[in-house]
Amino acid sequence: MASLVPAPKSGYRGRLAPSPTGYLHVGHARTFWTAWLRAREAGGSLVMRMEDLDLERSKPVFAEAAMDDLHWLGIRWIEGPDKDGPYGPYVQSKRRAYYLAAWRRLLRKGRLFPCKCSRKDLEAALGAPHESALPGAPGSASHGKIEPLDDEPIYPGTCRQNLWRAPQLPGPTASSIEMPDGINWRYRVRKGEVVEFEDLNLGPQRFVAGVDFGDFVVWRKDGGPSYQLACVADDSSMRITEVVRGADLLKSTARQILLYRTMGLTPPAFYHCKLVVDHHGRRLAKRHDVLSLRSLRQRGFTPMNILGADLPVEP
Numbered sequence: 001m002a003s004l005v006p007a008p009k010s011g012y013r014g015r016l017a018p019s020p021t022g023y024l025h026v027g028h029a030r031t032f033w034t035a036w037l038r039a040r041e042a043g044g045s046l047v048m049r050m051e052d053l054d055l056e057r058s059k060p061v062f063a064e065a066a067m068d069d070l071h072w073l074g075i076r077w078i079e080g081p082d083k084d085g086p087y088g089p090y091v092q093s094k095r096r097a098y099y100l101a102a103w104r105r106l107l108r109k110g111r112l113f114p115c116k117c118s119r120k121d122l123e124a125a126l127g128a129p130h131e132s133a134l135p136g137a138p139g140s141a142s143h144g145k146i147e148p149l150d151d152e153p154i155y156p157g158t159c160r161q162n163l164w165r166a167p168q169l170p171g172p173t174a175s176s177i178e179m180p181d182g183i184n185w186r187y188r189v190r191k192g193e194v195v196e197f198e199d200l201n202l203g204p205q206r207f208v209a210g211v212d213f214g215d216f217v218v219w220r221k222d223g224g225p226s227y228q229l230a231c232v233a234d235d236s237s238m239r240i241t242e243v244v245r246g247a248d249l250l251k252s253t254a255r256q257i258l259l260y261r262t263m264g265l266t267p268p269a270f271y272h273c274k275l276v277v278d279h280h281g282r283r284l285a286k287r288h289d290v291l292s293l294r295s296l297r298q299r300g301f302t303p304m305n306i307l308g309a310d311l312p313v314e315p
């Protein structure tokens, strides 16, 4: 039987990157469908990458459900956890070596510093405790990511002066002794550095480091990369040429572009989709169970019903 996925005719490489922390909802369906259409229209290929770095909340049952629901919608990919391919593994929890390499590269460039601030320290320094805006707070992740992403508050700079300097050791010894675990590592932004990019859907975007976002976490104390670092390491090593994702990640894109710049890598193109909202105008979250693809499927909705529905989006 012929494959449902034609061989790629162009170098376009897009990706689907669900987090298996819950069932996908209609908003995810829209975004992933857009990613699929753009890859197909470009005659390129689409990669499935499971973003399961939140080890506590990620569940194999949700990963299976995500792939099954997307398949049911008619979305196809040629590389992924269920297919393998030349740029695997396609599961983030198995890609630690890539993240360590990226962390080391940033460290060498002199852009990282270790940060000892606890959540309490940050709350105190920022004045008002604002649970949902702090790393690791429950409910702070809009797309089931492990950290607040675009909501990460501007870092007050407490540990900034401890800029880490590479040890003056000869040869490969230097890299083998460097391990990031046990402390948070932040990327030190240059205050006022402008990040501009042309979003293929939303048009020109402009962010200013130190104003729109501060020094951000790239490695977490508990021993894993942040979303920003993992995303850049994966998109570059998987040769992704265009990233299609929700508009809630625009500021993350600005941070990620800084990581690409520092590492001397060319960022992919970006296409951010407006977010679907509920009838109160609130962004959909995994709590909107009735709008999960799982539940809609069980109630007899078809892919056409879901993709063709006139859903409200953020302005």
Ligand SMILES: [Zn+2]
Pocket: 114, 115, 116, 117, 157, 158, 159, 160
């Ligand atoms: Zn600190």
